[in-house]
Amino acid sequence: MNPTHFQYDLLASDGAARAGVLHTPHGELPTPIFCPVGTQATVKAVTPAQLADMGAVMVLANTYHLYLRPGADLVAELGGLHAFMQWDGPILTDSGGFQVFSLAEMRKIDENGVTFKSHIDGSMHRFTPEVSIGIQEKLGADIIMCFDECAPPTDRDYNIRALARTHAWAERCQAAQSRSDQALFGIVQGGIFPDLRAMSARFLSALDFPGYAIGGLSVGETKAEMHAMLEVVEPLLPANKPRYLMGVGSPEDLINGIARGVDIFDCVLPTRLARHQAAMTRRGRVNLMNTTHTHSTAPIEDGCQCYTCQHFTRAYLRHLIIAKEMLAATLISIHNLSMLLTLVSDARKAILAGDFSSFSAEFLATYPATSSAE
Amino acid sequence: MNPTHFQYDLLASDGAARAGVLHTPHGELPTPIFCPVGTQATVKAVTPAQLADMGAVMVLANTYHLYLRPGADLVAELGGLHAFMQWDGPILTDSGGFQVFSLAEMRKIDENGVTFKSHIDGSMHRFTPEVSIGIQEKLGADIIMCFDECAPPTDRDYNIRALARTHAWAERCQAAQSRSDQALFGIVQGGIFPDLRAMSARFLSALDFPGYAIGGLSVGETKAEMHAMLEVVEPLLPANKPRYLMGVGSPEDLINGIARGVDIFDCVLPTRLARHQAAMTRRGRVNLMNTTHTHSTAPIEDGCQCYTCQHFTRAYLRHLIIAKEMLAATLISIHNLSMLLTLVSDARKAILAGDFSSFSAEFLATYPATSSAE
Numbered sequence: 001m002n003p004t005h006f007q008y009d010l011l012a013s014d015g016a017a018r019a020g021v022l023h024t025p026h027g028e029l030p031t032p033i034f035c036p037v038g039t040q041a042t043v044k045a046v047t048p049a050q051l052a053d054m055g056a057v058m059v060l061a062n063t064y065h066l067y068l069r070p071g072a073d074l075v076a077e078l079g080g081l082h083a084f085m086q087w088d089g090p091i092l093t094d095s096g097g098f099q100v101f102s103l104a105e106m107r108k109i110d111e112n113g114v115t116f117k118s119h120i121d122g123s124m125h126r127f128t129p130e131v132s133i134g135i136q137e138k139l140g141a142d143i144i145m146c147f148d149e150c151a152p153p154t155d156r157d158y159n160i161r162a163l164a165r166t167h168a169w170a171e172r173c174q175a176a177q178s179r180s181d182q183a184l185f186g187i188v189q190g191g192i193f194p195d196l197r198a199m200s201a202r203f204l205s206a207l208d209f210p211g212y213a214i215g216g217l218s219v220g221e222t223k224a225e226m227h228a229m230l231e232v233v234e235p236l237l238p239a240n241k242p243r244y245l246m247g248v249g250s251p252e253d254l255i256n257g258i259a260r261g262v263d264i265f266d267c268v269l270p271t272r273l274a275r276h277q278a279a280m281t282r283r284g285r286v287n288l289m290n291t292t293h294t295h296s297t298a299p300i301e302d303g304c305q306c307y308t309c310q311h312f313t314r315a316y317l318r319h320l321i322i323a324k325e326m327l328a329a330t331l332i333s334i335h336n337l338s339m340l341l342t343l344v345s346d347a348r349k350a351i352l353a354g355d356f357s358s359f360s361a362e363f364l365a366t367y368p369a370t371s372s373a374e
Numbered sequence: 375m376n377p378t379h380f381q382y383d384l385l386a387s388d389g390a391a392r393a394g395v396l397h398t399p400h401g402e403l404p405t406p407i408f409c410p411v412g413t414q415a416t417v418k419a420v421t422p423a424q425l426a427d428m429g430a431v432m433v434l435a436n437t438y439h440l441y442l443r444p445g446a447d448l449v450a451e452l453g454g455l456h457a458f459m460q461w462d463g464p465i466l467t468d469s470g471g472f473q474v475f476s477l478a479e480m481r482k483i484d485e486n487g488v489t490f491k492s493h494i495d496g497s498m499h500r501f502t503p504e505v506s507i508g509i510q511e512k513l514g515a516d517i518i519m520c521f522d523e524c525a526p527p528t529d530r531d532y533n534i535r536a537l538a539r540t541h542a543w544a545e546r547c548q549a550a551q552s553r554s555d556q557a558l559f560g561i562v563q564g565g566i567f568p569d570l571r572a573m574s575a576r577f578l579s580a581l582d583f584p585g586y587a588i589g590g591l592s593v594g595e596t597k598a599e600m601h602a603m604l605e606v607v608e609p610l611l612p613a614n615k616p617r618y619l620m621g622v623g624s625p626e627d628l629i630n631g632i633a634r635g636v637d638i639f640d641c642v643l644p645t646r647l648a649r650h651q652a653a654m655t656r657r658g659r660v661n662l663m664n665t666t667h668t669h670s671t672a673p674i675e676d677g678c679q680c681y682t683c684q685h686f687t688r689a690y691l692r693h694l695i696i697a698k699e700m701l702a703a704t705l706i707s708i709h710n711l712s713m714l715l716t717l718v719s720d721a722r723k724a725i726l727a728g729d730f731s732s733f734s735a736e737f738l739a740t741y742p743a744t745s746s747a748e
Contacts, residue, residue, distance in 0.1 A: 040693075040694075040697040040699055041690075041693065042694060042697075042699050042701045044699065044700060044701070045700045045701065045704075046701075047424075047681070047701065047704065047705070048685070049681065050421075065697075069693070069696065069697055070668075070689075070692075070693040070696070070697075074668070074669070074689070077669065078669075078671060078687060078689055078690070079671075084687075084689075084690055084693075085690065086685045086686060086690075294444075294448070295448070295451065295452075297452060297453075307421070307423065311422070311460045312460060313452060313458075315444075315448070315452055315458075316415075316452070316458055316459065316460075318444075319414075319415065319443070319444045319458075320414075320416060322443065322444070323414040323416075323439075323443055323444075325414055325416050325418065326418060326419045326700055326703060326704075327416045327418070327419065327420075327421065329700060330419075330421065330700075330704070331421070
């Protein structure tokens with residue numbers, strides 16, 4: 001397969017940071033970009049119209065979840081994910097690998113794939129590279145992922161074995177692909193080991209994918225280890241292809257990722273935090289349940305242009321949380337997603353203006369440090 | 375108090391049905407109209423922007439709930455309900471009476487008011503007519519209600535005693551009112567007894583309120599009894615004042631109420647049903663969880679112009695319900711509220727066109743009958 005709709009135009013660089021445009025069958029993706037996650041074909045608590053209002057361009061959906069419920073055949077019968085969830089822009093699906101390997105005692109790996117128990121009803125299922133691609137072709141996203149094995153990041157022997165499988169499976173995924181309107185990304189693995197990461201980046205680059213994901217990070221390693229792995233991989237991946245850092249989305253990780261050449265990010269953090277009363281700001285997290293907000297007429301974040309900040313006070317949001325009103329999750333999700341979308345969009349503007357290093361330095365100087373990847 | 379902002383213009387009648395405009399400090403209210411309920415200063419699961427999109431004009435909020443949480447003083451400090459919940463249109467608050475009397479073993483009535491236990495923390499509180507008006511003045515709605523006693527509808531002796539209190543309290547509420555930018559409505563009570571209802575309508579009319587509510591219906595009596603009470607009251611209430619049938623909102627009750635001279639309705643039914651997977655249509659309720667919708671590419675209701683019906687299939691909504699996604703409640707609430715708003719707006723158009731009796735007959739002929747008020 002040689003997909004024809006996925007040209008990546010590199011518009012500007014600033015150090016390793018880069019700004020570009022990825023063309024997809026559902027429109028242009030300005031990069032770098034943050035992508036909201038719609039695990040079960042919905043970004044939790046927000047409508048597609050609200051997502052579009054806040055400037056979201058691409059959303060993710062999870063193959064594992066949609067395969068189990070409502071099923072890939074049903075999604076295909078209903079016109080594919082775009083029609084099903086009414087998202088007209090680009091969509092990305094993961095391979096199901098990460099979720100399946102996270103099942104711990106509920107799965108068994110062999111060289112051909114993984115047999116696992118559904119977390120919903122305990123029924124037995126099997127994913128192979130071919131099965132994962134088949135499901136993703138039925139779901140019909142613009143960008144799909146190779147079926148890979150996400151190993152514990154610090155176990156070198158495990159990573160060596162897993163990487164062999166991931167690479168063999170990448171070739172099988174490529175061979176299995178039958179649609180030319182989907183871009184299949186290879187996934188670089190290798191834990192926290194520079195030599196394994198380099199080997200993986202080189203191996204996958206040779207397979208000439210239309211884009212590359214960097215997997216297995218933000219799963220327990222330190223921030224310094226994450227940064228080191230990005231720095232190993234960046235010069236080895238082809239500059240004319242987009243790079244996607246999977247599952248990473250705290251504000252500082254986004255800026256640090258962009259500084260190391262990443263183009264695409266996704267993370268459940270903004271919507272998950274929103275359902276737990278935490279708002280994300282450029283000065284760190286704010287727990288809106290705190291009594292300090294009882295009388296506050298301030299928005300979550302001064303200067304924020306999102307619907308929530310343009311209308312609602314912290315005092316009102318705190319009331320909604322305490323009264324257990326669903327609107328709390330919706331309004332805080334709108335802010336958190338907008339905050340990340342705007343932060344990455346501002347980073348893109350800084351790259352285009354040749355100003356990214358000062359933008360990045362200024363942001364990181366005021367953002368409260370955390371010790372491990374989130 | 376003689377509020378100056380609440381002129382009611384009667385534009386057309388068709389039998390007892392009438393179309394008009396009620397002027398309020400927050401804009402014009404075209405009547406008849408259905409009003410979504412925002413118990414805790416939020417219409418559950420929808421944003422004010424979504425409410426405005428669907429054509430909502432006035433929303434309700436509940437004095438009992440807001441008094442307990444976050445407290446009327448806090449709402450006042452934050453600029454009143456309009457600013458707090460960001461609803462620029464008219465707002466109506468009830469008196470707290472209905473909720474307090476619903477507490478059963480948790481309240482004690484005397485001639486001066488009601489002492490009750492909070493359903494949240496068991497703390498003791500007391501509402502009197504003066505306390506209720508004081509709270510409603512702090513909340514700052516456009517239309518406020520007299521503190522009344524809602525008696526079991528079929529207990530004649532109880533209704534006689536309760537009516538005496540309700541009438542004495544109506545005079546005390548009127549005397550207690552200190553703001554001229556709020557319209558205080560009297561509430562007609564009297565259970566299912568025509569003589570008591572007539573007495574109540576006459577007594578309250580003599581007090582010259584800027585509007586009249588009809589309370590104590592849709593609480594267990596039959597549809598025929600509800601209709602009979604409306605027919606008793608309608609000719610006795612002044613034609614130049616708006617009439618509000620409290621807590622009634624099933625489609626057939628709306629049409630039957632409009633046919634009997636009612637101008638304003640509210641009900642939690644559309645949003646409550648939405649959280650229990652039930653969609654409201656002009657042909658009756660649809661349980662979206664039903665397996666018959668698994669493959670359905672149809673919207674909830676053909677021809678419906680709401681955001682939900684313009685975008686989403688029954689199959690997708692069923693998926694959201696089964697996957698326990700919050701978006702299900704949001705999208706079904708948007709449809710159910712839109713459906714009632716549009717039904718009443720269509721009834722208004724029919725009245726203005728002199729066509730209401732055929733509109734009403736046609737609707738009721740196809741709407742599935744239910745035996746008791748909902």
